[in-house]
Amino acid sequence: MGIFGFFSKEKKENLDQGLQKTNESIFSKLSKAVVGKSQVDEEVLDQLEEILITSDVGVDTTIKVIKRIEERVARDKYLNSGELDVILREEIAALLEENNSQDLLDFDIPTDKKPYVIMVVGVNGVGKTTTIGKLANLFKNAGKSVVLGAADTFRAAAVDQLILWGDRVGVPVVSHGMNTDPASVAFDTVKQGVDTGADIVIIDTAGRLHTKVNLMNELSKIKRVMQKFIPDAPHEILLVLDGSTGQNAFIQAKEFTKVTEISALAITKLDGTAKGGVVIGISDQFKIPVKYIGVGEKMTDLQIFNRKEFVDSLFKKK
Ligand SMILES: Nc1nc2c(ncn2[C@@H]2O[C@H](COP(=O)(O)OP(=O)(O)OP(=O)(O)O)[C@@H](O)[C@H]2O)c(=O)[nH]1
Ligand SMILES: [Mg+2]
Numbered sequence: 001m002g003i004f005g006f007f008s009k010e011k012k013e014n015l016d017q018g019l020q021k022t023n024e025s026i027f028s029k030l031s032k033a034v035v036g037k038s039q040v041d042e043e044v045l046d047q048l049e050e051i052l053i054t055s056d057v058g059v060d061t062t063i064k065v066i067k068r069i070e071e072r073v074a075r076d077k078y079l080n081s082g083e084l085d086v087i088l089r090e091e092i093a094a095l096l097e098e099n100n101s102q103d104l105l106d107f108d109i110p111t112d113k114k115p116y117v118i119m120v121v122g123v124n125g126v127g128k129t130t131t132i133g134k135l136a137n138l139f140k141n142a143g144k145s146v147v148l149g150a151a152d153t154f155r156a157a158a159v160d161q162l163i164l165w166g167d168r169v170g171v172p173v174v175s176h177g178m179n180t181d182p183a184s185v186a187f188d189t190v191k192q193g194v195d196t197g198a199d200i201v202i203i204d205t206a207g208r209l210h211t212k213v214n215l216m217n218e219l220s221k222i223k224r225v226m227q228k229f230i231p232d233a234p235h236e237i238l239l240v241l242d243g244s245t246g247q248n249a250f251i252q253a254k255e256f257t258k259v260t261e262i263s264a265l266a267i268t269k270l271d272g273t274a275k276g277g278v279v280i281g282i283s284d285q286f287k288i289p290v291k292y293i294g295v296g297e298k299m300t301d302l303q304i305f306n307r308k309e310f311v312d313s314l315f316k317k318k
Helices: 008-018 020-033 042-054 059-075 081-097 128-141 156-169 182-195 212-227 247-259 278-285 307-314
Strands: 116-121 146-150 200-204 236-242 264-268 290-294 302-304
Touching: 008 020, 008 302, 008 307, 020 042, 020 081, 020 307, 042 059, 042 081, 059 081, 059 278, 081 278, 081 307, 116 128, 116 182, 116 212, 128 146, 128 156, 128 200, 128 236, 128 264, 128 290, 128 302, 146 156, 146 182, 182 200, 182 212, 212 247, 236 247, 247 278, 264 278, 278 290, 278 307
Parallel strands: 116 200, 116 236, 146 200, 236 264, 264 290
Antiparallel strands: 290 302
């Protein structure tokens, strides 16, 4: 059993707490939808559709969920409306299970890639640097050696923030300061990773490039330069999305997947929002796996995403 299995009780509590706002919002809407209704009928289903959409699950995924529940109602005409939360939990879990991507049991850092290079991308303020700090902590606690690269060189605070995280976690940070060439920072970080025999290298990047073309050029340049050192780097491009922006996170995921080959997603800030349903939609609509979720600002508030645990926590009756 991995380290996260061991901590599963804490993980569950941390998740329940992180998803509390979305959970409460869903249950208050659900209880209104079933007032005076003993069975799940057409009207309840209509309301359910609205609940899912207003919880940011997204239209396409909502339609799929409703269809599943309609089929269930057709099989079992006396479906008790008091069980709506259980039905939802079961059908959404089953829907997400149908996706090909697998949940991670532990983080999946292949040991034959050393260092394993992760490039972190995403727009301004979504939580990239924070997620990198939390990830470094996760990896370090699992006995991996980590090097961070401050390739977001657009403002001094960005570099300082990563250095601060490096100090807190106790991992080295490669930085050339502000307004330096991000690709050169990335190169030196990868080089230090190789020279020191590190297991994992994580590169922070800037999100505030004004046009898509600029962003694309910048990211390709960083990649090209790293590849001079490790031909198949980066091994992972992690897109960070701010869950509290709801449908906007969807749009960003669509935009970024057009610009660069995203291989994993992290959805942050689920703790401060009632829009946690967005994780369900993104997990259903994108072929790219959601690997991590952010449920708070603390170092330990990053979780490896597990579909069933997530759905269980979201629809848990308190
Ligand atoms: N509540 C909460 N806050 C978070 C989470 N993740 C990040 N934040 C906060 O979001 C804010 C922005 O996070 P950053 O890590 O600086 O975001 P960034 O993407 O690196 O931003 P730029 O470098 O400006 O592009 C900070 O105040 C973080 O503490 C989370 O999971 N929950
Ligand atoms: Mg940052």
